[in-house]
Amino acid sequence: MKSGFVSLIGRPNAGKSSLLNRIVGEKIAIVSDKPQTTRHRILGVKNYPEGQVVFVDTPGIHRPLHRMNVRMVDTAKETLREVDVVGVVIDASESAGQGLKYLLNLVKDTDAKTALILNKIDLMKKHRLLPVLDQLSKEGDWHAIVPVSALTGDNIDHLEEVLLSALPEGEPLYPPDYLTDQPERTMVAEMIREQVLRLTRDELPFSTAVMLDKWEEEEGQMLRLYLTIFVERDSQKPIVIGRGGEMIKEIGSAARKEVQAFLNRKVFLDIRVAVKEEWRENDRLLDELGVRPKDR
Ligand SMILES: Nc1nc2c(ncn2[C@@H]2O[C@H](COP(=O)(O)OP(=O)(O)OP(=O)(O)O)[C@@H](O)[C@H]2O)c(=O)[nH]1
Ligand SMILES: [Mg+2]
Structure with missing residues (x-):
């Protein structure tokens, strides 16, 4: 039997969370067309006849301008030391820039095996993919290079085979019915944040956070969940x-x-909007939101 950890690391928006959801077959990570969607590490476990893979979704690697972003990038970087295989997810349809260069350099230092995952091939003509593949193959010591589409599912089976077979021999790390390490409460707050990301524009997606304040369950009553959407400035409140x-x-x-x-029951959501200036610099709030500090 094979078992171990495979992290999905890459630039914001490369499709890491989409890939995680596609592979485990459930929506466990929120996804959006805005960069910097994922803010914490998310485990997703998949079992195969030949073994178990623990996938680790991470925040996108970017130049951090706030404490929150430093935490996010640290979270992603840490996984390089913690996993057996690093899956480097790249949006193959996007042209290479400084950010990609930084990422590829970072990955060179890991002791783990590295697999290059070229995502979003549904957006590309084959003749455009070949030169990208050729170029990137020289930019790392890749155990494998796999073009995929998280959106259509193209070549995902093959990716899973490659990643599973790259793992060491070992017994499963989690029980067979274990899917994710995310508590229900986190998943719920994230579902609200996903809608904020979907429906708002400009700076708002970056400067909002969602906190679940209370989970109220009373005999014979509908489940009531109280949540707060934080924004950074008074002027943002009316937009939300x-x-x-x-x-x-x-x-x-x-x-x-x-x-x-998700909860398979009727729910009443009580959502309020509150201003919390500079919350992205607020360590205590970031702790509460689960955007992990370095020394967790
Ligand atoms: N066309 C196409 N779009 C994709 C594919 N995979 C992901 N996307 C889209 O790309 C956007 C970003 O996807 P995410 O999965 O949130 O990307 P991410 O890498 O997790 O982003 P961060 O969490 O911000 O680092 C979303 O709009 C997805 O629908 C793909 O294979 N093809
Ligand atoms: Mg993500």
């Missing part, structure tokens, strides 16, 4: 609330559908 409360209503009703399907 919307004219006549339309935006917050839309966020709430879309999130409620997701939460109800």
Whole structure:
């Protein structure tokens, strides 16, 4: 039997979380078209007849401008020392820049095996993929190079085979029914944040956080969940609330559908919006939000 950890590391928006969800077959990580969506490490476990793979989704590697972002990038970097295989996820349809160079350099220092995962091939013509593949093959000591599409599922089976076979021999690390390390409460707060990301623009996606304040369960009553959406400035509050409360209503009703399907029961969401200046620099709040400090 094979078993071990495979991290998914890469630039923001490369499709790491989409890939994790696709592989484990459940939506355990939120996804958005805005960069810096994932803020903490997320485990997803998959069992195969030949063994068990523990996938580790990480925040995108970027130049951090706030304490929150330093924590995010540290979280991702730490996994380089903790896993058996590092899956470097790259958006193959995007042209290479300084950020990619930084990432590839970082990965050179790991003792783990490295696999290059070229994602979003559905966006590319084959003749455009070949030169990208050729170029990147020289930029690392790759155990394997696998083009995939997390969106369509193209070549994902092959990717899983490659990653599983790269792991050491060992017994499963988690019980067979274990899917993720994320508590239900975190998943719920993330579902609300996903809707905020989907429905808002400009700086708002970066400067909002969602906290679950209370989980109220009373005999014979609908489950009531109280949440706060934090923004950084007074001027951002009306954007999240919307004219006549339309935006917050839309966020709430879309999130409620997701939460109800996830918890498999009827839920009442009580969402408020609060201003917390410079929360991205606030260590205590970041701890509470689960954006892990370095010395966790
Ligand atoms: N066309 C296409 N889009 C994809 C694919 N994989 C992911 N996406 C899209 O790319 C965007 C980013 O996806 P995420 O999975 O959130 O990316 P990520 O790497 O986890 O991003 P961060 O958490 O911000 O680091 C979303 O809009 C996805 O729908 C793919 O294979 N093809
Ligand atoms: Mg992500």
